[in-house]
Amino acid sequence: MDKEDKRTEKRVKGDNGEDAVIRMMTKEGYTLLCRNFEVHNVGELDCVFLKGDEVYVVEVRARRNIGYYPSSPETVDRRKRRKIVMTTGYLISKYRLYEKNIVFLVASVTHDSSGMIKKIELIPF
DSSP: OOHHHHHHHHHHHHHHHHHHHHHHHHHTTOEEEEEEEEETTTEEEEEEEEETTEEEEEEEEEEESOTTSOOTGGGSOHHHHHHHHHHHHHHHHHHTOTTSEEEEEEEEEEEOTTOOEEEEEEEEO
């Protein structure tokens, strides 16, 4: 398997993780505002939801259920958080969300080796 095949496989599992988070959160009453909101040379937001007066910016981390990897929140380092916050500024402006509270979450999606989703946790960061 070459590098391109691995990247494609990783992207597919990441997309599956995002799909699972979207299904779960919409089932719980959240409205999906956008997915993969990208600002060139700034960053990308995986999923953004609305509920009441709050905007939920969700960074999705899909991982296999293997104990020796860092936890999902640990993989969202200071540099990544900074990019998320900067990109959120553009999102607020574009959608005129000035009066909303912003909540940042990591969605930790655990899957098995075949990609089957086993667990989803939402963790503030």
